[in-house]
Amino acid sequence: MADAEYVNIWMRPERPAYGPKPAYSRAQITEAAIRIADAEGLEAATMRRIAAAIGAGAMSLYRYVPSRDNLVELMADRLMGEIDVTGMPSGDWRADLTRYADGLRAMWLRHPWIAAVQRSLPSFGPNQLLLIERLMGVLDAFVSIDENLGLVAMLSSYTEGTVREEISSAREFRRSGLSESEWMARSHQHVDQLVKSGEYPIFTKIVMEARQPHLSRDDQFRHGLRRVLDCIAAALPSTAGSPMPAHRDGRQAQDGPSGKAPRATQHG
Amino acid sequence: MADAEYVNIWMRPERPAYGPKPAYSRAQITEAAIRIADAEGLEAATMRRIAAAIGAGAMSLYRYVPSRDNLVELMADRLMGEIDVTGMPSGDWRADLTRYADGLRAMWLRHPWIAAVQRSLPSFGPNQLLLIERLMGVLDAFVSIDENLGLVAMLSSYTEGTVREEISSAREFRRSGLSESEWMARSHQHVDQLVKSGEYPIFTKIVMEARQPHLSRDDQFRHGLRRVLDCIAAALPSTAGSPMPAHRDGRQAQDGPSGKAPRATQHG
DNA sequence: CTCCACTGGGTACGTTGTACGCGGTCATGC
DNA sequence: GCATGACCGCGTACAACGTACCCAGTGGAG
Numbered sequence: 001m002a003d004a005e006y007v008n009i010w011m012r013p014e015r016p017a018y019g020p021k022p023a024y025s026r027a028q029i030t031e032a033a034i035r036i037a038d039a040e041g042l043e044a045a046t047m048r049r050i051a052a053a054i055g056a057g058a059m060s061l062y063r064y065v066p067s068r069d070n071l072v073e074l075m076a077d078r079l080m081g082e083i084d085v086t087g088m089p090s091g092d093w094r095a096d097l098t099r100y101a102d103g104l105r106a107m108w109l110r111h112p113w114i115a116a117v118q119r120s121l122p123s124f125g126p127n128q129l130l131l132i133e134r135l136m137g138v139l140d141a142f143v144s145i146d147e148n149l150g151l152v153a154m155l156s157s158y159t160e161g162t163v164r165e166e167i168s169s170a171r172e173f174r175r176s177g178l179s180e181s182e183w184m185a186r187s188h189q190h191v192d193q194l195v196k197s198g199e200y201p202i203f204t205k206i207v208m209e210a211r212q213p214h215l216s217r218d219d220q221f222r223h224g225l226r227r228v229l230d231c232i233a234a235a236l237p238s239t240a241g242s243p244m245p246a247h248r249d250g251r252q253a254q255d256g257p258s259g260k261a262p263r264a265t266q267h268g
Numbered sequence: 269m270a271d272a273e274y275v276n277i278w279m280r281p282e283r284p285a286y287g288p289k290p291a292y293s294r295a296q297i298t299e300a301a302i303r304i305a306d307a308e309g310l311e312a313a314t315m316r317r318i319a320a321a322i323g324a325g326a327m328s329l330y331r332y333v334p335s336r337d338n339l340v341e342l343m344a345d346r347l348m349g350e351i352d353v354t355g356m357p358s359g360d361w362r363a364d365l366t367r368y369a370d371g372l373r374a375m376w377l378r379h380p381w382i383a384a385v386q387r388s389l390p391s392f393g394p395n396q397l398l399l400i401e402r403l404m405g406v407l408d409a410f411v412s413i414d415e416n417l418g419l420v421a422m423l424s425s426y427t428e429g430t431v432r433e434e435i436s437s438a439r440e441f442r443r444s445g446l447s448e449s450e451w452m453a454r455s456h457q458h459v460d461q462l463v464k465s466g467e468y469p470i471f472t473k474i475v476m477e478a479r480q481p482h483l484s485r486d487d488q489f490r491h492g493l494r495r496v497l498d499c500i501a502a503a504l505p506s507t508a509g510s511p512m513p514a515h516r517d518g519r520q521a522q523d524g525p526s527g528k529a530p531r532a533t534q535h536g
Numbered sequence: 537c538t539c540c541a542c543t544g545g546g547t548a549c550g551t552t553g554t555a556c557g558c559g560g561t562c563a564t565g566c
Numbered sequence: 567g568c569a570t571g572a573c574c575g576c577g578t579a580c581a582a583c584g585t586a587c588c589c590a591g592t593g594g595a596g
Binding site for chain 1: 274275276278279282301324360383384387392397400401404405408413414417418421422424425426428429430435436439446451454455457458462467468470471473479482483488492495496498499503
């Protein structure tokens with residue numbers, strides 16, 4: 001019944017400030033869970049595994065977190081803190097948004113299990129809240145709040161959609177447990193069958209062209225990102241000129257997508 | 269060991285063409301599972317529940333499907349068949365892509381559990397394959413295959429990202445099990461606390477402006493969609509003119525997002 | 537010092553996916 | 567026509583999961 005008191009995790013205090021001092025903490029538990037999920041996927045981060053990782057009994061975790069779902073929420077918000085948005089808005093909205101998109105993608109690639117967590121909008125964690133604050137601050141001076149929400153959603157959706165594809169193809173390959181050559185052989189067998197059927201000309205075109213080198217994942221992402229940013233530029237008033245000309249391939253932001261982002265504000 | 273023979277579900281034949289005739293079918297099982305997932309969520313579609321729904325024993329399902337994960341893949345592909353892309357390309361790429369986006373969104377809203385399934389790129393099902401074929405056929409004449417992939421990915425990402433938000437906010441509300449007024453009260457308590465802290469000016473702006481009426485979800489989606497389509501238009505050569513002027517609010521495509529899409533090609 | 541809300545954690549329960557093996561069925565080889 | 571053996575549906579069984587419940591111990595408030 002005390003559980004129903006709070007609408008979400010963030011409302012529930014961690015420490016009741018009475019009784020003996022707890023031996024662990026939410027942050028510690030969250031960190032251990034993330035480590036396991038990074039190594040073996042989200043479903044490997046069971047309550048027992050997490051508890052064992054910090055040297056606790058399984059049921060002890062429930063003194064800190066009401067349920068596993070809530071722990072996953074904690075983990076997801078912790079991840080949001082890894083996206084470096086310090087110093088935004090810097091005055092160069094294009095650089096800011098590029099840095100955000102790169103940071104978001106890099107974080108997802110570091111923690112691919114994030115794709116499996118259903119985030120729930122109304123339960124904003126502190127890191128997510130801070131991220132939104134900084135991110136939406138970038139365009140706040142130029143457009144209405146509704147327009148800002150739409151533009152930021154477009155940018156985030158593009159980034160997440162792209163990285164979801166990267167993750168799932170990597171996951172599929174790993175899940176099979178086959179050696180790379182074995183997997184390729186089996187896959188080619190399927191693909192060849194589809195190609196030979198003649199019913200899928202476009203699919204065939206993709207496959208055929210895939211056998212000669214494509215752009216790297218990074219370049220593909222950057223190419224699409226530039227398009228999205230151009231689209232955002234078109235929605236901005238002319239007073240919001242960026243130092244960088246829209247259609248030129250200017251220097252990239254300082255944080256490459258495969259570079260490690262600094263552990264940003266932790267908060268939880 | 270026979271399991272490892274096939275790289276994915278679609279390679280594995282449904283019927284071994286020997287022995288007694290099966291009493292059920294993959295399609296029947298998939299349909300039952302979808303019905304349960306629609307009503308109570310994906311996690312409610314357990315093997316036992318599905319089996320009971322078609323009057324079978326729990327273990328009988330494994331004669332048709334190697335694992336639950338594979339069944340979920342079947343379900344996801346079945347859903348792709350609900351998106352009506354017949355007659356594409358029609359010659360009006362803007363209308364085609366609008367119809368696709370509306371259809372995709374409508375399908376997600378009808379089956380919100382699709383958000384929880386990790387789709388795996390290399391294991392294309394027949395419906396997904398056909399969808400890609402028709403969809404990418406729309407721009408195939410105008411751009412390279414790589415450019416086409418990028419543009420279609422952008423459109424799909426925008427649509428999925430937007431509908432994911434709609435779904436998760438609805439889910440969060442339902443999950444709490446509280447009455448609407450109760451939930452609003454508790455939520456306001458949290459929101460007010462954040463607003464009063466003064467640390468989140470942009471969040472405050474969103475909340476304040478949200479109290480006066482915003483655009484409907486449908487209108488928000490259409491507004492953003494128009495922006496994405498304009499962005500696509502900019503990437504197309506001038507020879508790819510659409511009958512509809514890009515920046516005017518032309519008539520919408522024939523299939524509204526909340527209208528029910530026709531059960532399209534079933535295949536599986 | 538007494539009290540009791542708190543602590544960590546052991547045991548246990550219901551539910552899950554699914555491995556295994558059973559007896560029955562039917563296209564095929566003789 | 568009949569034996570064969572691969573298939574059928576499915577009951578039983580098991581390991582692993584999230585977590586309800588209970589316990590003895592602990593340490594700040596009165």
